[in-house]
Amino acid sequence: MLKDRDLVKTLTADAILARVDFFLSTLAQDRSQATVNTYRKALEIFELWVLEQGGDVELSQENLEKFPVYLKTERHVSHATIQTYLTAVRQFFVFLVRERLLQENPAKNIRVKPQPRPLGRGILTxxxxxxxxxxxxxxxxxxxxxxxxxxxxxxxxxxxxxxxxxxxxxxxxxxxxxxxxxxxxxxxxxxxxxxxxxxxxxxxxxxxxxxxxxxxxxxxxxxxxxxxxxxxxxxxxxxxxxxxxxxxxxxxxxxxxxxxxxxxxxxxxxxxxxxxxxxxxxxxxxxxxxxxxxxxxxxxxx
The missing domain is CATH 1.10.443.10 (Intergrase catalytic core)
Known part of the structure; x- marks a missing residue:
């Protein structure tokens, strides 16, 4: 089994779709429905990104770091929402590792730089x-x-x-x-x-x-x-x-x-x-x- 996992180098949109429902059902055991719905939306967008890459992506940190860039530049998602979506993707990969479908989590070290905060809240004109x-x-x-x-x-x-x-x-x-x-x-x-x-x-x-x-x-x-x-x-x-x-x-x-x-x-x-x-x-x-x-x-x- 470990040898098979070592050979997994890419992730397809079909593979995501096949496992998302099971992942969310396990998540629902100790998370609120609102959290489950947020994770579902995040993974739907992640699947869409994979499709736009041709239907499969290389399972490397360098390649997966393109996902938050896509969220910011193509979907114009806020910094806080990007962080939420990345958490969902990381937890999905944790699930795949736990189910012995992957050897390690390629997204565990993906981070987004903190957004600089202004010195004070703007006053409206x-x-x-x-x-x-x-x-x-x-x-x-x-x-x-x-x-x-x-x-x-x-x-x-x-x-x-x-x-x-x-x-x-x-x-x-x-x-x-x-x-x-x-x-x-x-x-x-x-x-x-x-x-x-x-x-x-x-x-x-x-x-x-x-x-x-x-x-x-x-x-x-x-x-x-x-x-x-x-x-x-x-x-x-x-x-x-x-x-x-x-x-x-x-x-x-x-x-x-x-x-x-x-x-x-x-x-x-x-x-x-x-x-x-x-x-x-x-x-x-x-x-x-x-x-x-x-x-x-x-x-x-x-």
Whole structure:
């Protein structure tokens, strides 16, 4: 058997297809369905790459290192997704070795250089903000939800995590106006401007009524996790989509830039330090304010 494995020098698309289902079935024994689905997609793309190489590839690290290059240049996959797909491919080869179909894992040392991170999150310009709101317009439930999330992040400074943790009961109407009562380690009140509140009401009107108080404020509308609480990665993906539609491609701009821009604008509009600290929380206050000061974007005396 070992001698036969020594002779295996190439991998064909047919060989991948013949073993993927068995690999995924074993994976499903101790991994979530979401992980299995991600690995399935990664291996489908890997199989497609093999087909584009003529139907078989040489099992060498040098040759397999062309796969992440293909993901980046041909499929325009993000750095994080490339890492995920490589993990799936490496685990597939581990499985082939364990099943005595290969002697060693040719992909075990394939790595992608870490993507350099900008010194700070980019702050959006007035024109970029205008374009974001323009591309977020629409009347279907997903567009209304995404626009409400955009308003909460870009106008009120909510983080991706806070978006996912808010429940319907956190949306309150008081004598002072509408607000989000965010409960956590540091309970805080976020007053809502009219535009943000109206975007929330427009989205919530598409939900099945009445909405239970403990239901998430923002629900998934995808087929796999419909009506479940949104995950951070989904919020990030949806906001990334809006940035792409608005043609905002600066490397320093990311979905996190939305809440950072909101904090910057609130300072520019003259919000007192104590009010800002209460609204965004003390940790984020010191972290974001010090970052903005170090980059020369706000008055050092603030």
């Amino acid at each position: 007035e024109d970029e903000i205008k374009r974001l709101f323009e591309v977020s317009e629409g009347r279907d439930p997903i567009r209304l939800r995404d626009r409400a999330i955009l308003c909460c992040m870009l106008r009120k400074g909510l983080s991706e995590t806070e978006i996912t943790k808010c429940n319907y009961e956190n949306l309150e109407r008081t004598l002072m106006g509408e607000e989000l009562n965010i409960r956590g380690e540091n309970r805080r009140i976020v007053p809502l401007d009219r535009r943000t509140y109206e975007s929330l009401r427009a989205y919530l009107a598409t939900r099945r009524q009445p909405i239970p108080p403990k239901d998430p404020l923002f629900q998934s509308l995808g087929t796999r996790e419909k009506y479940e609480r949104l995950k951070v990665r989904t919020v990030r993906s949806r906001m990334r989509r809006l940035l792409d539609l608005a043609m905002i491609t600066r490397v320093e701009v990311s979905p996190q830039s939305l809440s950072h821009t909101a904090i910057y604008l609130m300072i520019q509009q003259g919000i007192p330090k104590d009010a800002l600290k209460e609204q965004i929380g003390p940790y984020r206050f010191y972290h974001r304010v010090n970052d903005l000061k170090s980059r020369g974007l706000i008055d050092p005396s603030y």
